[in-house]
Amino acid sequence: MTKKVVITSKNVDFLKKVIELSAQPITRCDQCGVCSGSCPMVNEMDITPSQLMRMVQLGQEEVLGSKAMWLCASCYTCTVRCPRGLDVSKVAEALRQITLRKAIDYIDIKKIPKGEIKKLPQIALVGAFRKFTG
Amino acid sequence: MRIGVYICHCTGNISEVIDIKELVSFSEKQPDVVLTRDYTTMCSEVGQKMLIDDIKEHNLDRVVISACSPQFQGPTFMRTVEEAGLSPYVVEMANIREQCAWPHFDFPEEATQKAKDLINMALAKARFDEPLEKIMMPIGKRVLVIGGGIAGIQASLDLGDAGFDVYLVEKEPSIGGKMKQLSRTFPTEDCASCILSPKMADVSINPNINLLTYSEVKKIEGYLGNFEVTVEKKPTYVDPKRCTCCGKCVDVCPVVVPNEYDEGLTTRKAIYLPNPIAVPHSYVLDDEACLGLVPLACGKCQEVCEPGAINFDQYPEEIKFKVDTIIVATGYDIFDASQKAVYGFGRYENVITALDLERMIVYAAQGKPLKNLGKRISFIQCVGSRDEQVGNENCSRVCCMYATKLASLLKHSNPERDIYVFYTDLRAYGKGFEEYYKRAQNIGVKFIRGRVAEVIEDSRTKKLTLKVEDTLTRQIIESEFDTVVLSVGLRPNKGTEKIADMLKLARSSDGFLQEAHPKFRPVDTLTDGVFLAGTVQGPKDIPDTVAQGSAAASRAIKLMNQGEYSLAPIMAFVHKDLCKPSECATPCIESCPLGAISVNEVAKINEALCKGCGSCIASCPKDALDLHVYTNAQLLAEVEAVMKDKKKGETRFIIFADDMTGYRLADNVGTAKMAYSLNSRIIRVPSCARITPKLMLQSLAYGADGILFGESEEKSSPYPHVIKAINKNVSEIKNVLKQHGLEEERIRFVQFVTVMLGGFVNYVNNLSDFIKKAGPIPDEKRKKLL
Numbered sequence: 001m002t003k004k005v006v007i008t009s010k011n012v013d014f015l016k017k018v019i020e021l022s023a024q025p026i027t028r029c030d031q032c033g034v035c036s037g038s039c040p041m042v043n044e045m046d047i048t049p050s051q052l053m054r055m056v057q058l059g060q061e062e063v064l065g066s067k068a069m070w071l072c073a074s075c076y077t078c079t080v081r082c083p084r085g086l087d088v089s090k091v092a093e094a095l096r097q098i099t100l101r102k103a104i105d106y107i108d109i110k111k112i113p114k115g116e117i118k119k120l121p122q123i124a125l126v127g128a129f130r131k132f133t134g
Numbered sequence: 135m136r137i138g139v140y141i142c143h144c145t146g147n148i149s150e151v152i153d154i155k156e157l158v159s160f161s162e163k164q165p166d167v168v169l170t171r172d173y174t175t176m177c178s179e180v181g182q183k184m185l186i187d188d189i190k191e192h193n194l195d196r197v198v199i200s201a202c203s204p205q206f207q208g209p210t211f212m213r214t215v216e217e218a219g220l221s222p223y224v225v226e227m228a229n230i231r232e233q234c235a236w237p238h239f240d241f242p243e244e245a246t247q248k249a250k251d252l253i254n255m256a257l258a259k260a261r262f263d264e265p266l267e268k269i270m271m272p273i274g275k276r277v278l279v280i281g282g283g284i285a286g287i288q289a290s291l292d293l294g295d296a297g298f299d300v301y302l303v304e305k306e307p308s309i310g311g312k313m314k315q316l317s318r319t320f321p322t323e324d325c326a327s328c329i330l331s332p333k334m335a336d337v338s339i340n341p342n343i344n345l346l347t348y349s350e351v352k353k354i355e356g357y358l359g360n361f362e363v364t365v366e367k368k369p370t371y372v373d374p375k376r377c378t379c380c381g382k383c384v385d386v387c388p389v390v391v392p393n394e395y396d397e398g399l400t401t402r403k404a405i406y407l408p409n410p411i412a413v414p415h416s417y418v419l420d421d422e423a424c425l426g427l428v429p430l431a432c433g434k435c436q437e438v439c440e441p442g443a444i445n446f447d448q449y450p451e452e453i454k455f456k457v458d459t460i461i462v463a464t465g466y467d468i469f470d471a472s473q474k475a476v477y478g479f480g481r482y483e484n485v486i487t488a489l490d491l492e493r494m495i496v497y498a499a500q501g502k503p504l505k506n507l508g509k510r511i512s513f514i515q516c517v518g519s520r521d522e523q524v525g526n527e528n529c530s531r532v533c534c535m536y537a538t539k540l541a542s543l544l545k546h547s548n549p550e551r552d553i554y555v556f557y558t559d560l561r562a563y564g565k566g567f568e569e570y571y572k573r574a575q576n577i578g579v580k581f582i583r584g585r586v587a588e589v590i591e592d593s594r595t596k597k598l599t600l601k602v603e604d605t606l607t608r609q610i611i612e613s614e615f616d617t618v619v620l621s622v623g624l625r626p627n628k629g630t631e632k633i634a635d636m637l638k639l640a641r642s643s644d645g646f647l648q649e650a651h652p653k654f655r656p657v658d659t660l661t662d663g664v665f666l667a668g669t670v671q672g673p674k675d676i677p678d679t680v681a682q683g684s685a686a687a688s689r690a691i692k693l694m695n696q697g698e699y700s701l702a703p704i705m706a707f708v709h710k711d712l713c714k715p716s717e718c719a720t721p722c723i724e725s726c727p728l729g730a731i732s733v734n735e736v737a738k739i740n741e742a743l744c745k746g747c748g749s750c751i752a753s754c755p756k757d758a759l760d761l762h763v764y765t766n767a768q769l770l771a772e773v774e775a776v777m778k779d780k781k782k783g784e785t786r787f788i789i790f791a792d793d794m795t796g797y798r799l800a801d802n803v804g805t806a807k808m809a810y811s812l813n814s815r816i817i818r819v820p821s822c823a824r825i826t827p828k829l830m831l832q833s834l835a836y837g838a839d840g841i842l843f844g845e846s847e848e849k850s851s852p853y854p855h856v857i858k859a860i861n862k863n864v865s866e867i868k869n870v871l872k873q874h875g876l877e878e879e880r881i882r883f884v885q886f887v888t889v890m891l892g893g894f895v896n897y898v899n900n901l902s903d904f905i906k907k908a909g910p911i912p913d914e915k916r917k918k919l920l
Binding site for chain 2: 034036042051
């Protein structure tokens with residue numbers, strides 16, 4: 001089903017915020033797709049890196065719900081290949097920051113049985129608090 | 135003296151910011167002003183007619199126009215006063231648009247005050263204006279065309295047919311440039327060499343064209359109307375008059391080397407015909423590949439040459455001649471695809487450039503295919519163009535269409551082929567291009583929007599896998615192809631750099647040579663008498679290149695056709711009463727790198743050589759040297775005028791801006807409405823070397839708290855020698871300031887390029903901040919400076 005999107009001037013605020021956090025002139029992305037073709041994780045992503053850039057350009061906040069930014073390994077292959085000199089990894093990091101700063105925990109540590117906490121690796125626990133990418 | 139002052143509204147551009155009424159009443163009160171008018175557009179026909187009528191009716195002998203930059207409408211008003219019977223050099227402009235209304239639009243009151251200063255400055259200069267006339271110089275009808283590609287060929291033919299003497303210099307053994315390598319041309323698909331060869335033949339039979347192939351320009355000295363050119367002609371060891379092109383020499387030659395004409399895809403012998411349509415049509419012996427000429431190691435070719443055309447006793451020949459104008463048509467090189475390592479050119483045998491494919495298509499059409507291209511072929515666009523990773527931001531303009539053409543030709547010759555073009559944006563901007571693109575789609579060429587990320591070769595099958603996102607469906611394509619064609623971009627020809635340095639031609643940010651004006655002087659350069667044609671100025675297709683070749687020829691003809699051209703009288707002159715060569719070591723002679731000064735009883739200036747930079751003036755210990763249009767008296771009066779109403783405690787500084795870059799840059803900043811410090815006053819000079827140490831001290835003594843010199847960069851300056859002179863003058867004055875206990879940072883020297891708008895603002899504001907912090911120079915110190 002085709003999705004209908006309404007673009008309002010409110011969207012610009014989100015774009016501005018990402019530009020500020022990433023220090024990347026995101027509006028300069030000309031959607032050539034080199035980042036997506038280069039990305040080692042792209043097959044696991046729900047949206048491609050270039051699509052992620054596009055959604056940020058249009059200020060679509062729902063980009064924050066995508067898995068792509070969490071799957072970015074910050075390998076910088078896209079960055080060294082981008083013909084417009086953009087650092088896509090930094091944009092992904094900015095989106096992660098925006099989400100993390102909301103400080104929403106997806107699991108309540110008190111509700112996890114003590115026995116399980118001992119078994120679970122710490123890193124998985126920390127990841128599960130706020131990323132919860134599933 | 136009767137001065138008329140005109141204040142232009144520039145249809146609101148000025149009047150919306152500046153209080154015109156105040157300027158009028160201010161001007162009316164100034165001495166020598168007999169008439170003040172304001173008008174909505176002074177440059178309009180009505181405005182100009184008003185000016186002419188006023189000059190006659192009110193007997194004006196000086197005119198001050200407060201309007202836009204003299205760089206903009208200055209020439210218009212010079213022509214107008216000339217029409218009214220006055221010298222064109224008695225009109226001065228107060229630049230109240232680019233320097234007041236535009237940059238300071240946020241501060242209308244201050245901008246109006248600054249405008250008064252500028253009017254005062256123009257009045258001060260006008261009082262000392264000399265009624266000079268243009269100087270007429272003789273000019274001949276000889277042209278040097280550098281580069282024998284299609285641009286140079288077109289320019290040479292136009293000039294030759296119009297009766298001008300052309301020297302066409304080409305570094306390769308045959309003319310024809312890159313076009314002779316192409317298969318067919320877009321969008322008409324006619325055979326490139328078929329349409330090119332008649333033009334090449336025309337060059338060889340045109341009696342007015344002196345064709346120098348296998349030759350390189352070694353040196354160019356002089357100026358418009360008097361360029362001295364030195365060309366080195368390499369020996370071909372074959373007499374073209376005797377050579378019958380029988381080809382027997384080729385059969386016996388034992389040396390095999392890659393053939394440049396086929397991009398190294400085929401081989402040739404050490405003695406060879408450069409290409410089938412070569413002009414001059416003669417064999418050439420490549421002495422670097424030949425087994426050895428001194429001492430003769432082989433000599434087989436000479437043995438079989440029946441007409442005796444081969445002569446091993448040839449040496450490089452130096453040819454010297456004079457020309458009046460020069461057309462630079464040195465063309466392009468293709469981007470070196472091996473720089474883009476992810477595509478594997480040079481490592482993977484099935485990755486080729488588009489120019490390789492052009493040659494392959496030509497051979498395939500002759501039934502002698504060079505390579506099996508396979509069924510699945512893909513094109514990668516924008517290789518070396520629009521890519522900051524390789525430092526080339528520009529679009530090469532022709533690749534979209536040549537890829538469409540090559541894809542169509544491949545499809546025509548075998549409709550079974552599956553052909554894909556991976557593009558970022560498909561630019562079909564020219565006449566018939568969009569239709570051609572549609573035809574390619576019609577015959578089944580597939581265009582996919584996405585820049586290819588990488589190419590991977592299967593080391594066993596040699597097939598190539600592309601990884602790319604189809605950005606329209608957001609799917610990642612990983613598919614195998616038999617051949618990958620790289621649509622390489624256009625880069626400036628390596629040979630261009632040397633020529634540009636010889637002729638002092640500026641380069642734009644993409645590395646191609648810069649035209650004098652992007653809209654109205656597209657084939658002129660800022661070096662008088664030097665023109666550009668073809669891809670040397672930027673990537674373009676064949677019709678545009680041919681159009682530029684003709685345009686450059688017609689610009690050169692315009693200059694030479696009258697037999698004389700006019701020169702601005704901005705030249706050094708000698709105050710004979712002050713010049714005492716017996717009392718000095720005549721340092722003026724050495725100060726001029728153009729050799730325009732000679733000394734007998736008094737110093738003498740050669741007007742044909744003097745370019746009017748003014749750098750000699752500082753060298754004279756007796757102040758006997760001076761410069762027309764920018765005399766000592768005028769500059770001093772200008773300084774005095776802009777400092778006249780400076781209040782106590784206020785800081786103010788002068789920017790001496792050279793005509794070529796500094797002043798233009800300030801105009802550009804104004805046009806961009808970028809604000810800069812209001813306490814600066816810009817004075818236009820031919821070059822900052824014109825400002826002698828004495829004038830600097832006088833400026834400070836008259837009220838300036840600092841000086842900024844804005845000069846062209848050495849490589850783009852019409853007077854590259856002045857940088858040294860300015861540095862010398864500036865350091866001299868800094869020492870004087872130090873002796874007087876003043877900060878040497880008050881004097882600053884910057885080399886500008888016309889595009890660094892932000893840089894200009896920063897430099898001006900930095901100096902302003904510094905001076906505001908350091909405070910105005912105390913009055914007692916000022917007096918001591920003189």
